[in-house]
Amino acid sequence: MNHVKQSKRTTIYDLAELAGTSASAVSAVLNGNWKKRRISSQLADKIMKIAEEQGYALNMQASLLRREKSHIIGMIVPKYDNRYFGSIVELFEDMARERGLFPIITCTRRDPELEMEAARTMLSYQVECLIATGATDPDRITEMCTGAGVRSLNLDLPGALAPSVISDNFAGARELTRRILMNCDERLGKKGPLLFIGGRGSDHNTSERIRGFRQAHADFGLPVEEDHILACGYAPEKAERALDDLALKGNALAYGMFVNSTISLEGVIRWIRRSGRLDDRDLVLGCFDWDPFVSLLGNGIEMVRQNVPGMLHKVFEMIESGASKPEVIQVPPLML
Amino acid sequence: MNHVKQSKRTTIYDLAELAGTSASAVSAVLNGNWKKRRISSQLADKIMKIAEEQGYALNMQASLLRREKSHIIGMIVPKYDNRYFGSIVELFEDMARERGLFPIITCTRRDPELEMEAARTMLSYQVECLIATGATDPDRITEMCTGAGVRSLNLDLPGALAPSVISDNFAGARELTRRILMNCDERLGKKGPLLFIGGRGSDHNTSERIRGFRQAHADFGLPVEEDHILACGYAPEKAERALDDLALKGNALAYGMFVNSTISLEGVIRWIRRSGRLDDRDLVLGCFDWDPFVSLLGNGIEMVRQNVPGMLHKVFEMIESGASKPEVIQVPPLML
DNA sequence: AATTCTTGCTTCATCGATTGAGCAAGCTAG
DNA sequence: CTAGCTTGCTCAATCGATGAAGCAAGAATT
Incomplete structure (x- = not known):
């Protein structure tokens, strides 16, 4: 050599x-x-x-310093621990490369400070465009980007200052709720009001899903029990704890649950196993998100799969068209 | 403003x-x-x-051009679609940031050409060190890095030219096989030879796991059926097809299977569902890798969880110590 | 009073790649 | 034979941040 x-x-x-x-x-x-x-x-x-x-x-570094365009595109993402974000990241990399862009991605663990720090770092690397996926505070990120003359887009959770591509959470949640109720009826012979668990009450997706959840109940003429709406956060332990608390209060549990993410579902199933009081044969579950093993092994757990390719196509469409006015584009999820 | x-x-x-x-x-x-x-x-x-x-x-770009060290650390990773690589990436980012390094990660889909291209791009970005995770051809990457005066390390799959941190596949597979055999005995009352499915015969991990699989059979004085060793690749469809082929040949299926990754497990379970000939009550499964839902819903599917924090600590230890001689460090996986 | 030291800056070359401007040699046309 | 064009290159400025070297003004020392 x-x-x-x-x-x-x-x-x-x-x-x-x-x-x-x-x-x-x-x-x-x-x-x-x-x-x-x-x-x-x-x-x-x-x-x-x-x-x-x-x-x-x-x-x-030398090349980019001299050139006008960096061809770098950045994405921040909350976690890598579920199929939804995993497939977003994988497809994003692919689509970026197809377009001659270099993708840089970083995980911010739903931490607003980390989000800002990561965004600042990406600006330092001269990204041409920043995609904020599931960001806690997308508007602060957009402001920062705008100040540096960089475009930004929101994905999964919408912001008020930049274009946003999200799932149609209301329609998806309404349909998912309808299916869970039907399954309750079929399998248990009762169509009681369901329990909603997971997510943050303050985020747009969760509140839209709760709205769909309520609407589906209304469609069937069913009431919604307010203390059965548990927007307890995303971590599995938080779901477990929320269910413990509810059980402690001596509340009768619902026959069915609407679980707001696979991560929360992990906690829910762990709780069911642990509590021993309920068998999953007595309980009908549905989850707003998709996982291959839940869908194969979950014994009838209803799942909604968000349309990741559809959403990312929209994202790149907006990037290419140069759109920057703050509109929210809703992509219907796939009902399995 | x-x-x-x-x-x-x-x-x-x-x-x-x-x-x-x-x-x-x-x-x-x-x-x-x-x-x-x-x-x-x-x-x-x-x-x-x-x-x-x-x-x-x-x-x-300007700052890095001037400075001697970039503080950028690169990682290539095959996929983001399972918990193993997801947690590697998430923890790697964290540990890198803790050490004042900027992580850049890219997914190469087990494609040797993409691996090389990604490595070259990372060198262009002046990475100080490149971690090749599960690389198809780690030695070509190492050669390229060495040529540019950049250190490289292998993770998950070993190479001959750079230090490698991998799971103790032999011991893990031997123990997993032992457990599957015991489960067969307990649940079905028979301790037949198992079927091995998934992975690439050419990769070190798969061949070590097959060695452990054989050893465990030998430990029990059981034979291994050679046509029940199906190193058919990693994609779910490949596992499905391999099982179809075996069934077509009219071969009696084993009572138990050693599945070499969660991705292959997806295919196996889909095949079981589809073929209808076997219920999972007639079949004992074990998987070399971990997934929360399989472990919760899999009805006794035995899992081995690779020790991701342990492996990454070793990786950063080697980076910090400046080690570069090609040794293979084996980290015992966690038996659940 | 002359010298040295300290403080608080500025100047300028440099990192490696890019690119507009320019130049020399050969070729063509009138 | 000479003006003008083409071909095939080189020169030098530039991108933005960095840091060694230097410089001027005031403080301290002899």
């Missing part, structure tokens, strides 16, 4: 010296516009060969 | 002009070493205030 460069990384100046030419010729050849710059194909070949031999890698 | 900068992003030169001082004073103040550079605290305060007002964000 003759491409050992133990000390420093190879630069276009090194290549220029080896090829007996100038750095600007090397640059032109390596970034592909040598035709435009009237470099002979012989010299181009020679430079390419030497670059290959030396294992040359562009210094992106 | 007086920080409108519609045209261009604010630079230290803009701040310097506004503060009536020089760019280097601004730089010194903003990156915190103004004491060392003997800037008065009055000027420092003034600059800080102006920077705040203007919503200044560092141009990382």
Whole structure:
């Protein structure tokens, strides 16, 4: 191997010296516009060969500093621990690359301070556009981006200052609730009011889903029990604790539950197992989100799958069209 | 809002002009070493205030170009669609940030060409170190990094040219196999040889797990049926197809299966559901990997949870110690 | 009073790639 | 034979942040 460069990384100046030419010729050849710059194909070949031999890698920092556009696109995402965000991230990377963009993604654990810090860091890296997925405080992020002249978009949770692409939570929740009620009727012979658990009462998705939940009850002429609406947060333990508290209060539990995310569902199932008082044969569940194992092993747990490809297509459509006025685009989820 | 900068992003030169001082004073103040550079605290305060007002964000490209170290650490990862890689990525980001490093992560879908391209891009971004997680061809990546004077480490799958941190696949698989066999005995009253499904025969993890699988059979004095070892790849559909093929050949199926990943398990369970010939009450399953829903709903599916925090601690230990000789560190998985 | 020290800055080269401007040699047209 | 064009390159400024070196003014020391 003759491409050992133990000390420093190879630069276009090194290549220029080896090829007996100038750095600007090397640059032109390596970034592909040598035709435009009237470099002979012989010299181009020679430079390419030497670059290959030396294992040359562009210094992106230098390149980006000089260029006007970075072609970097950023995304912040709350967690990687469920299929919904996992597939968002995976597809986002793919679609970004297809469009010649370099995706950088970071996980902010639903922590508003981390969100801001991550957004600031992304601005430092000169992102051209920032997608805030499920952000706790999307508008603060948008303000920050706007101040730096960078576009931002909201995904999953809407904001008031930038375009937002979200699921149609109301319609999805209404249909999911309807199905859970039907299942209750079929399997248990009773159509009681359901329990709602998971999510944050303050976030748009949760409140829209609660609205759909109420609407579906109204559709059947059923009341909603107010103390059976438990927007206790997203972590599994929070769902477990909320159910414990309710049981302690001596409240009769519902026959069916609307669970607001797979993460909350984890807590719910753990609670069912632990409490021993209810078998899942006595209890009908539905979950606003999808997981392959729940859907295969969950014994009739109804699931709503959010339309990730649909949402991301909308996102890139807006990026490409340059839209920046704050409108909310709702994508219908897939009912399985 | 007086920080409108519609045209261009604010630079230290803009701040310097506004503060009536020089760019280097601004730089010194903003990156915190103004004491060392003997800037008065009055000027420092003034600059800080102006920077705040203007919503200044560092141009990382310019900063990194100048500095010797980038503090960027890269990771490539095959997929985001299971808990194992999800938790690796999430914890990696956390641990990197704790150490003042900026993590960049990209998903390469088990595609060797994408792996190389991603690695090259990361080198362009001046990563100080690259972690190749579950890479198809880790040694090519290591060679490329070495050529650029960048350290690399392998995680999950080992390579011959760089340090590797992996699970103790042999011991884990042996124990998992033992448990599946015991479960067969207990639940079905028979201790037949098991079927092995999932993974790539060519990868180290799969072959070590097959070795552990064989060893556990030998421990019980059981034979292993060679055509029941199906290293058919990782995708769910591949597992489904492999089981179809086996069934077509008219082979009697085993009472129990060792499934090599949650992704393969998805296919296996789908096949069981679809084929209808076997109920999961007639079949004992175990899976080398962990998923919360399988563990809660899987009705006795035995799981091995790889020790992600343990592995990542080892990884950062090696990064910090500067180790670069190719040794394989095995971390015992957690038996649940 | 002359020298040295300290304080608080500024100047300028530098990192590596990009690109407008320019230049020399060869070719063509008049 | 000379003005003008084409070809194939090189030069040098530039992007924004950094930090070594330097400089001026005041304080302390001899």
